[in-house]
Amino acid sequence: MRTVAKYAFSLLFLFLVAGFGFAQTKLTVACWWMNDPVRAANMQTAIVEFQKLYPKVQVEALILDGTKYWDKLYLDIANDSEADIVAVDTGAGISSYDQTRPGGAFLALDKYIKGYVLKDGTSLEKDILFLNATQRSGQTIALPFINFYAQNTVYRKSVLKAAGIDPKKLETWSGQLEVAKALTKADASGKRTTFGFAHPTTAKDVLTRWFTMPYLWTAGGGIFPLEKGPYTPDRLIFNSKENIKAFEYLLSINKAAGPTGDRRYYDDIRPLFLTGDVAFMQAAIWTMSSIETDMMPAGAFTSDLAFAPFPTYDLDGQKRAPIYESWGNPLAISSKSKHPKEAFDFIAYMHSIEVQKREGVAASPVNKKALPFYNSVKPKQGEFVAMATKYEMRIVPDIPQWNEFEGVIRQTFNSILVGAQTPKEALDEGQAEMVKILQAKKK
Amino acid sequence: MKKTTRRGIEATLFILPLLTLVLFVAIPLVQAVIMSFSDYDMLSGSREHAFVGLDNYQTVWEKARFWKMAAITGWYTLWSVFGKMLLGLIVALLLNAKFRGKGILRSLLVIPWAMPGIVVAFLFTLFLDSEYGVMNALLLALKLVPEGVPFISRADIALPVVILIGVWKNFPFVALMLLAALQNIPKELYEAADVDGAKPLQKFFRITWPMTFSVWFIMLILQLVGTIKEFDLVYLVTGGGPALATNLVGLDIYDQSFRFFKLGIASAEGILLMLLSLILAFIYYRYEFRKR
Numbered sequence: 101m102r103t104v105a106k107y108a109f110s111l112l113f114l115f116l117v118a119g120f121g122f123a124q125t126k127l128t129v130a131c132w133w134m135n136d137p138v139r140a141a142n143m144q145t146a147i148v149e150f151q152k153l154y155p156k157v158q159v160e161a162l163i164l165d166g167t168k169y170w171d172k173l174y175l176d177i178a179n180d181s182e183a184d185i186v187a188v189d190t191g192a193g194i195s196s197y198d199q200t201r202p203g204g205a206f207l208a209l210d211k212y213i214k215g216y217v218l219k220d221g222t223s224l225e226k227d228i229l230f231l232n233a234t235q236r237s238g239q240t241i242a243l244p245f246i247n248f249y250a251q252n253t254v255y256r257k258s259v260l261k262a263a264g265i266d267p268k269k270l271e272t273w274s275g276q277l278e279v280a281k282a283l284t285k286a287d288a289s290g291k292r293t294t295f296g297f298a299h300p301t302t303a304k305d306v307l308t309r310w311f312t313m314p315y316l317w318t319a320g321g322g323i324f325p326l327e328k329g330p331y332t333p334d335r336l337i338f339n340s341k342e343n344i345k346a347f348e349y350l351l352s353i354n355k356a357a358g359p360t361g362d363r364r365y366y367d368d369i370r371p372l373f374l375t376g377d378v379a380f381m382q383a384a385i386w387t388m389s390s391i392e393t394d395m396m397p398a399g400a401f402t403s404d405l406a407f408a409p410f411p412t413y414d415l416d417g418q419k420r421a422p423i424y425e426s427w428g429n430p431l432a433i434s435s436k437s438k439h440p441k442e443a444f445d446f447i448a449y450m451h452s453i454e455v456q457k458r459e460g461v462a463a464s465p466v467n468k469k470a471l472p473f474y475n476s477v478k479p480k481q482g483e484f485v486a487m488a489t490k491y492e493m494r495i496v497p498d499i500p501q502w503n504e505f506e507g508v509i510r511q512t513f514n515s516i517l518v519g520a521q522t523p524k525e526a527l528d529e530g531q532a533e534m535v536k537i538l539q540a541k542k543k
Numbered sequence: 544m545k546k547t548t549r550r551g552i553e554a555t556l557f558i559l560p561l562l563t564l565v566l567f568v569a570i571p572l573v574q575a576v577i578m579s580f581s582d583y584d585m586l587s588g589s590r591e592h593a594f595v596g597l598d599n600y601q602t603v604w605e606k607a608r609f610w611k612m613a614a615i616t617g618w619y620t621l622w623s624v625f626g627k628m629l630l631g632l633i634v635a636l637l638l639n640a641k642f643r644g645k646g647i648l649r650s651l652l653v654i655p656w657a658m659p660g661i662v663v664a665f666l667f668t669l670f671l672d673s674e675y676g677v678m679n680a681l682l683l684a685l686k687l688v689p690e691g692v693p694f695i696s697r698a699d700i701a702l703p704v705v706i707l708i709g710v711w712k713n714f715p716f717v718a719l720m721l722l723a724a725l726q727n728i729p730k731e732l733y734e735a736a737d738v739d740g741a742k743p744l745q746k747f748f749r750i751t752w753p754m755t756f757s758v759w760f761i762m763l764i765l766q767l768v769g770t771i772k773e774f775d776l777v778y779l780v781t782g783g784g785p786a787l788a789t790n791l792v793g794l795d796i797y798d799q800s801f802r803f804f805k806l807g808i809a810s811a812e813g814i815l816l817m818l819l820s821l822i823l824a825f826i827y828y829r830y831e832f833r834k835r
Contacts, residue, residue: 174804178585200586290690291683301696303784360673363696363785500586504803511784520698520785533608540602 191427193502242430250384280357296357303514626710631717664779
């Protein structure tokens, strides 16, 4: 009898374990920001909330090294081993990741998005911003999750007031040059103690590219006309006279008011602004969190920080409205996922008003319904976004060869900004490399 | 234990080194050679890696940047090895002399060599910063320069700067090896030379140099082979810039492999670099063979 009972219990146990295993749908999520404790906690909260709504779905967030995330994503896709849900970046070539797998690495989401309404009333079709930023060949391959805007000029009201400078001057290229010169101070030996303006220069940091592109676009240049396809070698405008002009301007303002020609990371410049050693600089929405916590003296963020739009090009008697850079981190579903429906339910939940409100710590929500809350709890950030969204937004060309292009762009920008090459030399060389990259792909 | 079983175990143990060699050297090497003849582009969207003959080598050959990189690598290797060998020899000779505190100095000598590359890179990046670096503060205080020199960002001086950093980090190893060789020279030889009235330079060229030359030569070859594939220090200090002025072939292999995932091109570059190293290794073995 005891033996029978023992076997019966064992079988029951096995049945329960197996049953539990079968009943659970397991999903994995990979995002580059999971080593940020606040954002990781947000993700865990979202997972717990989601699992209450969908008890049969088990979601695991993978903790990955943020700096290695993008390369690992490439390799994982190439090995068919990526997570069910992955974060991508509209400003760093979604297509190059998507096309790493024959037939596409990411699932087309249009049929899932159509008519999908969350319990809080959020309609994915109507309430999510930037849906067109994630469409490739007419299909939506990712759902925008959070969005970044760059770049407004940030300055201290008190500094401009003390110098008797009208902040309106910051709204043009020539005005910024004039203000930067006026606010630059030096000691008796001529060594600069306060820099009127500073711009990143290093090739190692992608932020140099991010903060430089709006200058090229506003001057009328870029990589391709309007960064739109077809992306053929004959359409490259990387060595255009507009780009040369933009760099000549950046060099002149750096020379007149910036730190010396050494390489500078954006993260070298930001602390200088926070302490008041840099009078004004360009900033993106995500910069706001560090400005909010670290700007000196305490309280300066709310009382003294002010924004001016990215300057209008006004050189050579021409006028060109500012062009901003916009990018975001949409969520995509792997085409290899065994549970696409459940994966979509999860990314849809990540767009609920509550989740989007919490994500405001990092960037701007994409759910329109979460924006009023974001603007009320983060009024400065709201002001920043409101200013940025008045202007044209552009993103870099989404080409499969983006990684190689990025390498060329960074080296070119660095060479020019540290004065190793003239803008013409470096841009000509860069364009020649880009032609080779595009032609190599054709072969 | 039966004699046959014991012999079997012995035979297996003797085969283990060969197996290790096959697993960790031969197979990866053969794989790299195969990849260098294949269309191995992980981002191409294709899972097929077709045989493309010498296409990858041709691509490398035709890349204007490759020849620029090869020239930079040549200069970097030449001057870096020259610096390490010369400084290593001088320091070894100094530390072989009799003076107080020699032991402490010998211990201190190991520090740069023992430091991880990342620490050295970070130290020098701070030390040479044009705005806040100690080096520029000194130069400005002595009024030797009118303004801070961007040592790492000037295309004309970035290469000599990374060469000097590399020499600083690696010369202690050469010095220690040569010091060991110097200490093996019988004292009687110097005593006999003293009796014959030999001058210091004569003693160096007639006794010290011939007695340490074989170690010096081995170090030279090892340093050449090691420096030609240098990566970490240069990558960390300059990242290959500015204007590709410090872009060694090793850095491009890294970019091709881990940034652009063009493993075919990267393998072709790697094989070319390996062939160059093999030539140096061949010179070394020829020397050893002749000596015997």
